[in-house]
């Protein structure tokens with residue numbers, strides 16, 4: 001009998017994508033915390049499974065060929081888990097294409113842009129000495145606003161991001177979009193996005209996934225050591 005999936009995780013939007021997926025899919029899992037503010041992501045044993053020194057990652061003892069497999073990159077993990085369970089990827093090939101479009105939109109667009117918005121709006125100004133850069137703040141605030149406009153128009157067409165079914169694309173986007181206030185955004189002109197944020201937030205699997213190791217979350221804006229580890233130069 002293979003053991004539970006091992007989830008390498010820290011309570012951030014990228015980590016929540018996978019804790020939410022595991023809860024929604026009802027898959028047994030154990031959490032292995034990767035404290036990214038303390039540098040756990042650079043440990044050789046973690047780099048073996050996640051060479052880009054970022055969480056989330058998983059090890060599934062019951063891989064596709066019955067042998068253990070490790071997966072890094074949240075989009076790849078979500079696709080793997082959806083294929084494994086046959087859940088949250090829609091039912092037709094057209095559904096799957098829609099899911100992939102919005103999944104890639106998140107991992108290549110919203111995630112990196114909202115990440116930079118957090119960086120320049122919150123973390124950079126809190127450094128010593130402060131890096132308060134108006135152009136960078138405007139650039140990422142505006143780009144995230146544009147992306148939320150795109151998302152709002154998509155959500156005017158259907159209940160969920162990829163159609164009338166909840167999918168791994170919603171799981172990828174929600175944890176980032178739920179942080180809209182920290183990205184200095186407004187929902188006043190985005191009623192469809194506001195409606196979807198609320199609908200998804202009410203799902204028991206989303207609540208449970210979002211709560212995993214919530215007590216370990218710290219404020220990097222207040223933590224100089226974590227800032228050095230996360231934002232220092234590395235080769």
Ligand SMILES: N[C@@H](CCC(=O)N[C@@H](CS)C(=O)NCC(=O)O)C(=O)O
Nearest residue numbers: 012014036053054055056073074075
């Ligand atoms: N493209 C990656 C991004 C993951 C990512 O950025 N993880 C961050 C935390 S939210 C991390 O582990 N950072 C550690 C570091 O950069 O050293 C994914 O989607 O899995």
